[in-house]
Amino acid sequence: MTLLTVFAGIGLVLAAAGIYGLIAYSVAQRTREIGIRMALGASRSHILASVLRQGAVLATAGVLLGSIAAVGLTRTMQSLVFGVSTLDVTTFLVVAAVLICVAVLASLVPALRALRLNPVAALRQP
Secondary structure: OHHHHHHHHHHHHHHHHHHHHHHHHHHHHOHHHHHHHHHOOOOHHHHHHHHHHHHHHHHHHHHHHHHHHHHHOHHHHHOOOOOOOOOOHHHHHHHHHHHHHHHHHHHHHHHHHHHOOOHHHHHHOO
16 A cells, blocks of 8 residues: 555656646747736736636646546446445545645746746737
8 A cells, every 4th residue: 555655746746747748848939928018017916817717727628538537447447345334435535635735836937937027028029
């Protein structure tokens, strides 16, 4: 059980690193857009919410697709385990909530970097 916990933790860290990389790349690509929004008067909270929302939407889509696949594979798993239910709704909900929270936290660093963006420098960038 300890080994499974360690592997699950490593998987969670890898997922967070992947989401961080994807959102950081997206923010880097959108630097000019964010600079224009800031120059036109967008509040810091709107910029922050925009970047965090992007991470949450990606995580929610991934959790939904993964949950559908997991429910579809419960019959296969049922033949491999004994005395344990393969379709535990509480476990599915807790795992989904943890994954979405990790995704939002991983999106927080690029979002805070977007807030520190200088609009004038972003507009001058080629």
